[in-house]
Amino acid sequence: MRFYYLTLTLLLAFKLSAQTSDAIELSSEQKALVQSQGATGISSIIQESGISFTSSRDLEDFISEVISAQLSGSSSIDDIAKLTTETVIVVLNADISENIDSNLAIEAFTSGISKGIIIAANDTNIDIAPAIETSSFSAIVAAVELISARNATEIEISEAIEAASSGSTAGAIEASVETSVDAVVAVEAAAAGSAAGAIYASSLPNKFATSGESIINSTIAVEASSSGSAEGAVEASILRSIDVAHIV
Numbered sequence: 001m002r003f004y005y006l007t008l009t010l011l012l013a014f015k016l017s018a019q020t021s022d023a024i025e026l027s028s029e030q031k032a033l034v035q036s037q038g039a040t041g042i043s044s045i046i047q048e049s050g051i052s053f054t055s056s057r058d059l060e061d062f063i064s065e066v067i068s069a070q071l072s073g074s075s076s077i078d079d080i081a082k083l084t085t086e087t088v089i090v091v092l093n094a095d096i097s098e099n100i101d102s103n104l105a106i107e108a109f110t111s112g113i114s115k116g117i118i119i120a121a122n123d124t125n126i127d128i129a130p131a132i133e134t135s136s137f138s139a140i141v142a143a144v145e146l147i148s149a150r151n152a153t154e155i156e157i158s159e160a161i162e163a164a165s166s167g168s169t170a171g172a173i174e175a176s177v178e179t180s181v182d183a184v185v186a187v188e189a190a191a192a193g194s195a196a197g198a199i200y201a202s203s204l205p206n207k208f209a210t211s212g213e214s215i216i217n218s219t220i221a222v223e224a225s226s227s228g229s230a231e232g233a234v235e236a237s238i239l240r241s242i243d244v245a246h247i248v
Contacts, residue, residue: 024051024061031069039086042066046090054099056108060171063091063112064119071120080131081138084113088142102147103159107167110139111232114171114190122179129189136168136193137200140225144201148215151208157216158224161201165194165228166235173236191229198225 026034030049033041045051045066053059070083092105100108113135121128143160152160168190176183202218 024058024065026065026069031065034066034069038070038083039090042087043090053105056100056104059091059100059105060108060112060115060167063087063109064115064171067113067116068120071117071124071126073124073126075124075126075131077130077134080117080134084135084138085142087113088139088146092143092146103163106143106160107163107170107232109143110136110164110167111171111174112167113139114168114186115175118172118175118179118181118186121181128181129185132168132172132186132189133193133196136165136190137197139168140164140194140197141201141204144197144215145204148204148206152215154216154220157201158220161194161198161216161221162224162228162231165191165198165225166232167228168194169229169232170236170239171232173233174239187229187233190232191226194225194229195222198222 026045030041030045033044035041037044051058051062053062066087067083071080088109091109114132117126117131117135118128120126121131140161143164144157147160148157169187172186172190173183175181176186198221199218202214202216202221204215206213206215
């Protein structure tokens with residue numbers, strides 16, 4: 001099924017490459033609002049500006065913008081974990097991304113996070129590796145908590161982990177190419193964070209179970225993360241015309 005996502009992502013990329021004028025960009029006032037209010041500011045922008053997420057690329061661009069706007073040289077790892085978690089809750093709301101397949105939305109979200117961090121790192125003293133690893137971890141845990149609260153099945157949770165891992169890796173590669181950052185470092189961090197997030201997510205209790213079992217088997221969670229990271233690398237390498245063997 002991830003090959004379906006790859007095909008759709010490629011089609012969207014080709015379509016959007018001819019429509020760059022439609023790319024979502026925050027105004028200086030919107031960036032200031034996000035910087036001062038965080039998730040509350042993001043929610044206000046979405047509600048008041050009429051931003052419509054009609055494709056996964058729209059969502060990815062928006063996330064990249066709001067993440068990079070909130071980061072500075074003084075941003076700590078805890079800050080990155082917090083803003084990742086809070087942004088997941090706001091942006092992956094069903095009313096906001098209802099026009100996008102849920103797993104494509106998760107993939108776009110984590111890709112946007114990776115891109116936003118790497119872009120911000122160009123202008124700050126942010127250490128990319130721990131920042132990407134932290135965001136990848138936090139995004140998976142937050143996304144799993146969000147969908148498991150809706151009584152998602154183990155298969156649905158596995159697909160979400162795979163999508164999140166794919167997005168984190170793909171975004172890291174694409175942004176690294178754009179900013180001349182060492183892609184290997186970013187990819188390793190994204191994969192490590194995703195794997196750790198999957199393991200942690202597998203320890204979360206299933207609120208809908210009567211016997212106290214976890215929401216997903218740890219082996220299934222790790223396999224989903226590994227598969228997603230690999231596919232994200234291939235996906236981004238195709239889009240950027242680079243040799244994946246030099247990255248993974």
